[in-house]
């Protein structure tokens with residue numbers, strides 16, 4: 154009895170990770186706090202766990218009970234999700250769905266048994282905190298440990314911008330990231346490279362310049378640094394790399410300079426060893442691989458971003474550096490050409506082309522310059538085979554068709570054209586098997602992640618289909634997955650690209666027979682709070698200060714609404730303003746209906762002095778009217794606008810904005826049936842600042858600078 158008490162005392166007061174009771178309870182104290190980091194020449198705010206990014210690697214042995222004491226030292230709420238773990242639903246760490254958020258300056262205790270082994274990770278599931286650094290590796294060793302040495306490779310993407318600013322830029326279709334990456338696919342470049350026809354066809358179909366990734370990152374990290382090395386490895390040594398893609402939105406090409414890469418596990422689950430020359434790891438995906446050092450050299454294990462703008466290296470061994478091949482820049486116009494051929498005019502993918510599955514045919518291959526000399530053996534899902542049978546228990550089957558949908562122009566992502574917040578939970582009864590047929594009708598890959606379960610990827614391996622919890626699905630692919638929901642509660646299924654998830658690309662599977670989650674039941678409007686991110690408002694402004702006047706433009710928009718106010722003021726007292734409050738309609742949101750106002754006082758220049766022209770209320774130069782109108786976006790991104798004001802005056806207007814003449818030069822033009830027009834040029838110097846010039850039918854010609862927020 155006394156001994157038991159002593160153990161209990163040790164248990165309660167020991168502050169650091171410890172293992173006792175022969176691998177029974179393993180405790181970690183995780184202190185989540187704000188920090189400042191400098192990964193690329195600038196001090197930037199970030200979030201660290203125990204003062205480090207990534208957070209500490211949590212190691213366990215299968216059969217242990219994990220006790221994670223999370224201390225939120227921040228002034229705002231947080232959460233931690235244990236990615237890939239099979240656990241009770243209330244331990245899954247999704248705020249407002251499976252738990253209450255961990256409030257500012259509070260402590261939250263997670264405790265659950267570990268019923269599996271393998272490589273996993275943990276990350277925040279609150280807002281964009283994952284992008285700010287809240288992630289780490291979680292390793293569960295087999296009861297009988299492997300003899301081969303191992304090393305955790307946690308890859309991540311780092312931006313010096315606030316993650317919220319990244320999301321805002323994406324929502325506003327600001328093409329600054331494209332400019333930084335050289336992927337704007339502008340008219341000038343199309344003309345020079347002989348792709349003008351493709352460019353015109355692309356704009357005819359109202360498609361934005363397509364890139365394989367959305368965000369420009371300032372640094373790529375392997376375990377928190379651009380480079381790592383393991384110099385102690387010698388010729389003939391084998392090492393197991395536990396590779397976790399902890400990025401918020403970056404896929405990586407993985408290459409090794411010394412030998413073939415042997416894949417032995419995916420998403421924590423063993424697969425029969427399979428060799429490859431290179432492989433792509435999706436956001437949130439995990440692979441365990443084994444590599445061998447042929448000689449006493451330092452061989453590069455390299456992760457290159459899918460858009461090939463950056464890379465991060467791990468050097469294995471000591472001696473002469475043997476680098477992995479450099480991946481050449483992508484040929485974006487070839488990608489554009491291919492996408493043109495697959496996209497129908499109404500913006501849906503041509504179903505005739507939907508033949509591919511399981512990454513067997515890489516749609517992006519047309520952009521790869523390195524395959525000119527023949528293809529390179531590359532891993533795909535059909536090569537993954539489980540070492541044991543994975544067939545589901547017999548039972549009724551629920552078949553779900555999920556079409557992955559998106560509106561690139563407004564950076565909206567959804568499933569079956571519906572966002573998470575507009576759906577309700579998908580009810581799955583215990584004993585029912587779920588089969589999901591996913592078809593990707595967007596131009597981007599999506600890493601779809603299921604919480605708390607493993608699904609079988611139907612990949613031609615029959616009874617030995619591999620088990621995964623992240624499925625990367627390429628454009629035009631149809632993939633099928635199936636699983637048996639064993640566990641009570643609500644389970645999130647979502648795209649793991651953080652900015653896609655934030656836009657509502659997800660669903661929840663729920664077992665209606667389970668006991669309601671007490672913590673969540675106490676929260677008012679928990680479903681609304683859980684899905685609130687997708688309806689966030691974003692603000693933007695342009696202010697041109699030019700020799701012929703000041704031209705401000707303000708915008709406030711969310712998923713379905715847009716408030717726009719634009720004005721012109723010159724130094725002679727002329728003033729013009731138009732406001733519109735619009736609602737979008739249709740899946741591609743080409744249609745907008747609005748109410749607004751048009752208020753103006755235009756001074757006319759006479760040969761003697763400035764004077765107010767015929768100052769009557771219905772003068773075209775002095776008006777204050779309420780407006781009602783519709784806007785429709787035509788091919789070539791021509792914005793049409795038909796409106797009527799309260800005096801009965803009709804006006805038709807056409808405009809084309811943001812036409813990319815070259816990487817940084819943009820053209821705007823507008824004309825209307827009142828014979829008002831404007832043509833403007835902008836040269837983008839930095840994200841916030843452009844040089845600008847325009848000619849306006851009322852305000853004349855002028856030049857100056859434009860501030861963009």
Ligand SMILES: [Cu+2]
Nearest residue numbers: 599648650653
């Ligand atoms: Cu996605």
